[in-house]
Amino acid sequence: MARLYIDDDSVRFIRKDITLVDMEFYDGRKFEDLEPRRLFPRTGLGKYITLLDSEGEEKAIIRNLENLLPESKKIIEECLDEFYLIPKVTKINKITIKSGTVKIDVETNKGQTVIETRNILHGIKRIYGTRVLFRDSDDNRYEILDMHQLDKRSRRLIEEYL
Amino acid sequence: MGRESGQKLAEKECNCTEKNEDGGKKVKPKGEKELLINRKISDKDMKKITKAVEGEIKFIIVGDLDLKSKYARSILVVTDKKIYAFDDAFDGEVFSKEYGEIKKAYVKRYYGNAMLILAEDEDKKKRTNFIRFSYKVASLYDAAAYFIENVASGKDMDEEMDAIEAAFEKQFSVCPKCGRTLIRPGAECMNCQSKNKMFKKMMKYVSPYKVPILIGLLLSCVTTVVALVPPYMTKQLVDEVFPNKDERMLVIILVALVASYIVQYGVGFFRSYILRIAGEKVVTDLRKDIYAKAQHLPMTFYDRTSTGSVINRILTDAAKVQDFVMRITQEVVIQFFQMIGIIVIMLTMHWKLTLLSLIPVPIVVIGAKIFGEKISPYYRRIWRRWSAATSVLTDTLPGIRVIKAFTNEEGSTKEFGSYTDELLKTVTSASKITIMFPHIVSFIVTCGSLLIWGIGGFEVINESGSVSPGLLISFISYASMFYGPVSFFANLNDTYQNTLTSAERLLDIIDAEPENDFGKGNKIDRLKGKFEFRNVNFSFDRTKKTLNNVNLTIEPGDIVGIVGTTGAGKSTIINLLMRYYDHYDGEILVDGINIRDIDMESYRSQIGYVQQEPMMFHDSVFNNIAYGCDNPHIEQVINAAEIANAHEFIARLPDGYDTVLGERGIGVSGGERQRLSIARAILKNPSVLFFDEATASVDSETESQIQEAIERLISGRTTIMIAHRLSTLRKANKIIVVDKGEIIEMGSPEELMALKGKYYKLIQIQTMSDQIRKTKEEERFE
Known part of the structure; x- marks a missing residue:
């Protein structure tokens, strides 16, 4: 079967659960309990959103969220926000290293937390020059969207580990 | 016991405590069973909990996210009557569910967070998003979900507590110095052991x-x-x-x-x-x-x-x-x-x-x-x-x-x-x-x-x-x-x-932690080949569960075929049996002994492992077959090559057994490499054999040659074979069907055919595609 791409307003989405939606085409086709997931969680936040059913089978791909009806776009974005928890680091309070474990006390858009990683090389990675991704020892993710948006002290603290 | 007992427990909580990595405490009220809690909470909160809940508290999990996925404390309290969620996002409101209302309890993994979901029907249509948490406490919630579902289905609560206690024990098994999780409680931390200047x-x-x-x-x-x-x-x-x-x-x-x-x-x-x-x-x-x-x-x-x-x-x-x-x-x-x-x-x-x-x-x-x-x-x-x-x-x-x-x-x-x-x-x-x-x-x-x-x-x-x-x-x-x-x-x-x-x-x-070999010195003479998986859960990282509560038994001499779609978890089962990964929950036993308690070298030396893409070294054909064997006799190597259907093609090579292969075996075809790897396994004379899609990337004729070699090799040995082409499993007396990390069917091929489930469907599909393939190959030949 040819892959079903959605890139216009011929479809509407109805919120079903925190991460689930129903999808209705104006020609009458209907799909229930679909979970929107990013095909490119790192690089394409609003593009190529796959819609999986409860068996994990792909039913359609949204090419670009911008092309959806505003209400549908909002629903999909809300679902994605529920699914993907990648807190955005806004400030670095303190970095300590003890017995090889790096603890980074940070403020994020989701509140204050401590990122713990046992391996700087694997746990902290800079991509595209100014974006920094963190992966802690429990496989939780965090990111600094743009190093330049951090205050000077935070930048100085993190730069030592990049 | 009702609300009163919970209160009593709270009053006695401070008598005896043990610190864990989060500054949390294992609360041991005097004369009472230890209350399982993963992180310290204040006396005030404890009182609030005991006041709000009904029944005897079995365990408490303190998480770090609220339902709106903000960093905040959330608490799951499981009593013998109900399950409670305390979530700061809803101003102290407490959610609760009785066991009688629950049919399914499971952890839904998102990206960087997860949710405990309680469903009131088997189809999970009427479900409640009960409590959200980050991966830091995911393993405790996995255990909690099993507990809740099993107790809801009428299983004995005290027996189910064993798994909860094991999960908490594992969570507490952290090095007090560096916070790393230890392989078992009391084990020496490999990180700190040698952390000198x-x-x-x-x-x-x-x-x-x-x-x-x-x-x-x-x-x-x-x-x-x-x-x-x-x-x-x-x-x-x-x-x-x-x-x-x-x-x-x-x-x-x-x-x-x-x-x-x-x-x-x-x-x-x-x-x-x-x-x-x-x-x-x-x-x-x-x-x-x-x-x-x-x-x-x-x-x-x-x-x-x-x-x-x-x-x-x-x-x-x-x-x-x-x-x-x-x-x-x-x-x-x-x-x-x-x-x-x-x-x-x-x-x-x-x-x-x-x-x-x-x-x-x-x-x-x-x-x-x-x-x-x-x-x-x-x-x-x-x-x-x-x-x-x-x-x-x-x-x-x-x-x-x-x-x-x-x-x-x-x-x-x-x-x-x-x-x-x-x-x-x-x-x-x-x-x-x-x-x-x-x-x-x-x-x-x-x-x-x-x-x-x-x-x-x-x-x-x-x-x-x-x-x-x-x-x-x-x-x-x-x-x-x-x-x-x-x-x-x-x-x-x-x-x-x-x-x-x-x-x-x-x-x-x-300083990196080497492979855990806690059974070092505990050598075994020869494996009989009985394997058991008991409640095995495994994930490469915490984002996705690769194996989910796997239970299976393989008897000595069994020829077992593992089938399933790509990514179902087939190779992971072999990876765990090979002890490439030891950080799974549950137990894997061989001949009644936990495989973690056996000397690693002695254990692996008794396993013959043939992989889909066999690794050859930049060395002679002879040395590649004899890899891992100390000074084998020339004729032993030739015999092994003969059994593996490799001798003929080796003899045709200008340099015969002295042919030096390029890096990663360049110089011989995929099928020939595979036969060399089978010869290598034969020479090792293993007690058990694992084949991971050994014939996946070869043509029909080569496949039949390899198949012939495999059949000679496996006689009398416990054999586990992963195969996409089900025709390679014709000798198997047991089939395990794996889907999304779970075993969905297990039994003899005849039983599974009669069941008309997934295996039956796979056979149907493959028979059709085999026919098409055969026709195409014949056309090409003509």
């Missing part, structure tokens, strides 16, 4: 060569003392010989100078040679040790670390440490003794001038400290960039065929170029500091010399008598000699910081 660790490599190093150091003392002679002779020449026109003395001094130079350079050569050899030996030992350690690192290390990075450490970083060891053993000692010797001589010559010459030293020392702090992050960054560039090389060069096939030579060059450009950028930034610092040091030191010239010069001109021209010239010579070691030690910091980064990376490997 870097110097001490490096000294381990130096100590075997202490005799030549000590001889070298003694010779260094000799050369240092001799090197101090010439300036003194200069003073004699200027102050005594020239004014008195003493020719005899001039000759004596010249002879003495020649003698001192002969001793200085002759002994210097011998010293350098001894120390060089000792230094080389130290680094060779270090390199061997790192490679040996790399062999015993778990697969999880290699899953996360690029080969390029490991190669970089073994070669480049070890070389940097080697350079530093050389400098330490050869130059540092000489410079140090020279510095002390010069100060003593200078003090005896003129103490005031000596004090003057010491003025730049504190400035240089402080400068070196600041420099060290500034440069250290740069070296770390350079290391990372360098490692990334090396990784591109190790990744792309072995795949040069693919690069050429896709005509991506330019793209590949660009990629490497961008990494090296990044490296260049970092090196350029670092260079500003590394070049500026020695120049600043030289400037300060030169100013120090000017100070001596100035003060000493005035003394000479004013003829005060305390400084003669000869003494001043001689003193300046000593001062220059003194500033040499000062500059050396100041600049040594640069090399030291650079080496420190490399040493850190080397210790990353040396």
